[in-house]
Structure formats: C-alpha cells, structure tokens
Ligand code: HEM
C-alpha cells in the first residue's frame with residue numbers, strides 16, 4: 001500500500017523482487033568474475049562460472065527491460081537530452097530527487113553498465129590468450145585474429161567496468177551525503193519515496 005509521507009511525496013513499491021535479486025546477484029557475480037580474473041588461480045574455471053552467471057543475469061535483465069514492471073522497462077527510463085540536461089542542472093541542489101525510478105543521470109549509468117557488461121561477457125566467450133588453458137568456449141569458432149581482438153577488448157573493458165562501478169557507488173554516496181536521499185534501502189526493500197509532480201529535482 002502506498003503511504004503519503006508529505007503532501008507531494010509518497011512511499012511506493014518501485015523495484016520489484018526480480019530486479020532487486022538481479023542487482024545484488026549481479027554485484028556478487030561481477031565482483032567475483034573481476035577478482036578471480038585479476039587475482040584468482042591461473043586456471044580460470046571459476047571465473048568462467050561467474051561469467052556464465054553474469055550472462056544469465058544479463059539475459060534476464062534484457063527480457064525484464066522489455067516486458068517487466070514499468071519502472072524497470074528500458075522505454076520508461078530512456079530520457080531525451082532536454083530532460084537529462086534539465087536534471088543535470090539540479091544535481092547541485094542539496095535536495096532529494098525522489099524520482100519514481102532511475103533518474104535521467106542514473107538511467108545513463110544503468111545503460112552504460114549493462115552495455116559494458118554485455119561487451120565483457122561477449123568478448124570473454126571468444127577470448128584466447130594463447131596460454132592453452134583459459135580459452136573462451138566459443139573461441140574455436142572464429143579466426144585467431146578475432147580471438148586476439150576479443151582478448152584485447154576483454155582486458156581493456158575490465159577497467160571501464162571498474163570505473164563505471166566506482167562512479168556508480170560514488171554517485172549513490174553523493175545522493176546520500178549531499179542530497180540527503182538514500183537510494184540503497186529502496187534497492188533492498190523495493191519501497192522508495194517518490195514525488196510525481198513536475199517540481200521534483
Ligand atoms: C559490481 C558492482 C555493481 C554493479 C555491476 C551494479 C549495477 C547496477 C545496475 C545494472 C543497476 C540498474 C538496476 C536495474 O534497473 O536493473 C544498478 C542500480 C543500483 N545500484 Fe548498483 N551495481 C553495483 C554495485 C552497487 C553497490 C555496491 C551498491 C550499494 C552501495 C549499489 C546500489 C545501487 C542502487 C541504489 C541502484 C538504484 C539506483 C537508482 O535509484 O536509480 N550498486 N546497479
């Protein structure tokens with residue numbers, strides 16, 4: 001049941017259970033795949049398993065982005081440049097946004113993280129670093145030139161993913177400390193304070 005908090009802000013169920021489980025499972029699997037890739041044993045079997053789990057999660061998220069509940073459907077947070085710029089100008093206001101879903105900046109970071117992860121798992125499947133041990137399961141289906149390119153991209157993209165995740169966490173900390181808005185609890189419980197009028201910023 002939605003609960004009115006103030007005249008224009010109400011507590012609403014925004015993040016469904018599927019999206020919340022997806023998010024926290026993704027955190028675990030991406031962190032594990034990253035850590036195992038960089039610091040794990042030379043034989044990367046576990047890295048592959050966590051990588052496959054990330055693939056399954058991404059498949060779920062793409063389907064959910066097309067047919068899932070309104071706040072997580074891609075079309076609902078595909079904002080135009082005008083809305084994004086208007087939102088950008090309000091970022092310095094020390095006031096919660098109470099956006100009913102991903103705000104326009106958050107939306108950009110969601111699309112960027114998902115795209116980077118799709119590129120990471122896609123290239124992982126075709127990677128072959130010539131060590132005769134850690135060969136992506138689809139590497140044999142393409143040329144060795146393509147294997148090398150995939151390995152190259154896989155080994156660069158991991159820094160892009162790290163940067164995006166650091167930015168993601170820094171933005172959430174900024175919202176908490178500067179704008180006084182806690183975004184993490186809603187990603188755990190699903191319930192988020194939202195303001196539905198045009199004055200939100
Ligand atoms: C490997 C690390 C992480 C990845 C790959 C990641 C990825 C994502 C993605 C893809 C979304 C969009 C959710 C969706 O619509 O499906 C998201 C949202 C979110 N994430 Fe993360 N995340 C990571 C770590 C974290 C951590 C550590 C926190 C908590 C401090 C966090 C808090 C949130 C919150 C609060 C949202 C919702 C943001 C909003 O209100 O718009 N994430 N994250």
Ligand code: HEM
Pocket residue numbers: 030033034035036037038044047048050051052054055117120121122123124125126127128129134135136137151154155158161
């Ligand atoms: C989000 C998911 C993933 C992340 C974050 C990730 C990250 C990494 C990292 C950090 C390395 C080590 C690179 C280095 O030595 O500097 C690596 C290597 C590798 N990964 Fe992934 N990976 C992911 C998914 C996958 C998947 C799905 C596969 C294929 C099943 C895969 C196959 C490989 C292979 C074959 C290597 C060896 C390449 C090399 O040593 O240059 N990865 N990955």
